[in-house]
Each structure stands twice: as structure tokens, then as C-alpha cells.
Amino acid sequence: HPQLQESGPGLVKPSETLSLSCSFSGGSIRDDNYYWGWIRQPPGKGLEWVGSIHHSGRVYYDPSLKSRVTISVDTSNNQFSLRLNSVTAADTALFYCARHLVSGDAFDIWGQGTMVTVSS
Amino acid sequence: QSALTQPASVSGSPGQSITISCTGTSSDVGGYTLVSWYQQHPGKAPKVIICEDNKRPSGISSRFSGSKSGNTASLTISGLQAEDEADYYCCTYASGSRIIFGGGTKLTVL
Numbered sequence: 212h213p214q215l216q217e218s219g220p221g222l223v224k225p226s227e228t229l230s231l232s233c234s235f236s237g238g239s240i241r242d243d244n245y246y247w248g249w250i251r252q253p254p255g256k257g258l259e260w261v262g263s264i265h266h267s268g269r270v271y272y273d274p275s276l277k278s279r280v281t282i283s284v285d286t287s288n289n290q291f292s293l294r295l296n297s298v299t300a301a302d303t304a305l306f307y308c309a310r311h312l313v314s315g316d317a318f319d320i321w322g323q324g325t326m327v328t329v330s331s
Numbered sequence: 332q333s334a335l336t337q338p339a340s341v342s343g344s345p346g347q348s349i350t351i352s353c354t355g356t357s358s359d360v361g362g363y364t365l366v367s368w369y370q371q372h373p374g375k376a377p378k379v380i381i382c383e384d385n386k387r388p389s390g391i392s393s394r395f396s397g398s399k400s401g402n403t404a405s406l407t408i409s410g411l412q413a414e415d416e417a418d419y420y421c422c423t424y425a426s427g428s429r430i431i432f433g434g435g436t437k438l439t440v441l
Contacts, residue, residue: 248430257334257435258369258377258420271428307376315424317367317382324376 213237215308215322223302223329229295233308233322240289241266246311247291248318249282251304259304263311264291298329335360335421335433342439348409351436353421354402359431361402365424368397368406371435372417381406408438416440 219231248263262272264282272280284291305326309318336354343349366384369377381397396407408415421433
């Protein structure tokens with residue numbers, strides 16, 4: 212069955228760039244019906260959408276993060292990635308990758324999440 | 332980002348019904364038939380329990396139901412069970428190609 216798995220460093224220094232990848236198995240990231248997104252959850256807080264990308268390259272970001280975020284897709288390796296630059300302690304969070312329909316409907320498949328701490 | 336408004340906490344006894352509200356605007360909740368609800372147990376990834384305002388994905392108990400009136404969506408859980416104790420989040424597509432989550436509601440089963 213389809214699964215998502217996040218990977219990347221668990222510790223990033225302030226002002227540096229956070230980089231995460233998400234691998235999709237059990238299907239193709241080239242499916243026209245889906246967007247591939249990133250959601251973060253600061254410790255003890257709620258869910259925050261970061262952005263989403265289609266395999267065609269169409270991408271959209273949360274306005275509050277748009278200036279610092281880049282999401283890209285690697286169809287040959289069936290994965291997509293997140294880069295968040297100029298990080299601060301406020302970016303410390305559990306990062307999830309997830310899939311949702313092009314229509315904007317629900318995130319139906321989620322990764323297990325990966326914790327990223329911003330600290331020197 | 333401006334989160335959708337949910338109560339911080341709700342509680343109920345086993346067998347009872349509870350409702351969690353999610354209030355937005357005509358640019359998000361009221362503007363699209365795309366409200367979804369997620370259940371998150373501690374240490375686990377969220378799980379979708381309602382999509383497209385009121386549809387249950389395959390495998391989700393009929394005890395969970397969604398509805399919407401104007402700019403407010405609601406999640407109702409009937410026949411409350413101990414396993415329902417979790418955090419619940421609403422989510423919707425919004426104008427400007429955004430996705431917005433609610434602040435989350437902690438459900439306690441007494």
C-alpha cells in the first residue's frame with residue numbers, strides 16, 4: 212500500500228537551511244491527481260501547512276513562509292523535498308509530508324513525521 | 332497564517348455525543364466544499380476522518396460525521412469511546428491557493 216517517509220537532519224543551526232526529503236512508495240509521484248505537501252507541527256502546538264507541489268512543477272506555499280521556502284519534486288526517484296532557509300528557533304517542529312488531491316481535498320496519506328530542532 | 336477557530340478542548344462521557352466546531356470565513360470554510368477533519372493520537376501522524384465537508388473515507392466509523400453551515404463546519408462523534416480521546420483538527424482549501432488548519436481541539440473522554 213502507498214506510503215510516505217521523511218528523511219533529513221534532526222538538528223539545524225540558526226540562520227542555516229533546513230532540508231528534508233520525502234520518499235513515496237507503493238505508487239507513482241507522477242500521478243496527475245495528487246499534490247505532495249509539507250505540514251509542520253511545533254512542539255505542543257497545532258498543524259501548519261507549509262506548501263504543496265505537483266509533479267508538473269506547479270507549487271504553492273503558505274504566504275507567511277513563501278519568502279523562505281522551496282519545495283521541489285524529483286520524479287525519477289519518486290520523492291519531493293523541502294528547503295527552509297534562515298531558520299530560527301521558531302521553526303523547530305515535527306515535519307510531515309503528505310499527499311492530497313489536486314482539488315484541494317484532504318491529506319489522505321501521511322508520513323510518520325521527522326523532528327527538526329533549530330539550535331546552536 | 333490565520334488558523335481556523337476551534338475550541339481548545341471538549342469532553343464527554345462514553346456513549347455520549349460531542350460536536351467540535353470550526354469557524355472560518357467565506358474565503359475558506361464557507362467558500363468551498365473542502366473541509367476535512369483529522370484525528371491525531373499522541374505521538375502519531377494525523378489521520379483523515381472526514382473529507383469534502385461530510386464524506387467518510389473508507390474504513391472510518393459511521394460514528395464520525397461532518398456538516399457545515401455558512402462559515403462554520405462541525406465534526407460530531409456519536410457513541411463516544413475511550414479510543415476517541417485525541418486531538419482533532421479541521422482543515423480547508425482557501426482562496427489564493429492556500430490550505431489552512433484549525434488550531435486543534437483536545438477531546439477528553441471522561
